[in-house]
Amino acid sequence: MRxxxxxxxxxxxxxxxLDDRPRHVCPACGAIHYLNPKIVVGSACTFGDRLLICRRAxxxxxxxxxxxxxxxxxxxxxxxxxxxxxxxxxxxxxxIEGLLAVYSLxxxxxxxxxxxxxxxxxxxxxxxxxxxxRLIDWQDIPWDELAFRTVGWVLRRALxxxxxxxxxAPVGNPPxxxxxxxxxxx
Numbered sequence: 001m002r003x004x005x006x007x008x009x010x011x012x013x014x015x016x017x018l019d020d021r022p023r024h025v026c027p028a029c030g031a032i033h034y035l036n037p038k039i040v041v042g043s044a045c046t047f048g049d050r051l052l053i054c055r056r057a058x059x060x061x062x063x064x065x066x067x068x069x070x071x072x073x074x075x076x077x078x079x080x081x082x083x084x085x086x087x088x089x090x091x092x093x094x095x096i097e098g099l100l101a102v103y104s105l106x107x108x109x110x111x112x113x114x115x116x117x118x119x120x121x122x123x124x125x126x127x128x129x130x131x132x133x134r135l136i137d138w139q140d141i142p143w144d145e146l147a148f149r150t151v152g153w154v155l156r157r158a159l160x161x162x163x164x165x166x167x168x169a170p171v172g173n174p175p176x177x178x179x180x181x182x183x184x185x186x
Contacts, residue, residue: 004028004033006031009027011033023035038110038111039112040071041069041114041115043085043094043096044117044154044155044158045090047119048122049138051155052068052133052134053065054089054126054129054130055126055132056131057130057131064145065145065147066148068085068086068088070088079115082115083096089126090127090133091124091126092124093119093120095120098115099113103153103154116158
């Protein structure tokens, strides 16, 4: 951040009074600008025994597989965001069944809220951010072609909870890397 969104003046980094870390502060009007993590919402969507996956049409990780997910928008709940992302990426209409996982990724300033969801109908189609979408059997998950490590994490979590009732979010991220996902931790 270079300029104040309140008055347009240049900002500087300093620790404001009663704070414990540097912030962007405007010396002209005194506004303190807090930069916070982005929230990503998405869902592992199923129809019967099949899983919805999307091949990314955009960077980062274009051409690799993911679940419908993306940044929350202002004015929507996390669940509304997950439903919107499923529609945007796969033209999928979903019912959210519960929260599968919450992942914190401080290196890239993200918190991810990932749900278990059910498609209301099996008809899906690639939206503008997907090259293609598929309903696949669980044993056909392309583990070595997943776009992000968190996609592998949540799919393993969804696989563990298949056939069970109310899923609960784990506390923290899984401790070890597994197959699928990028080497840089995304």
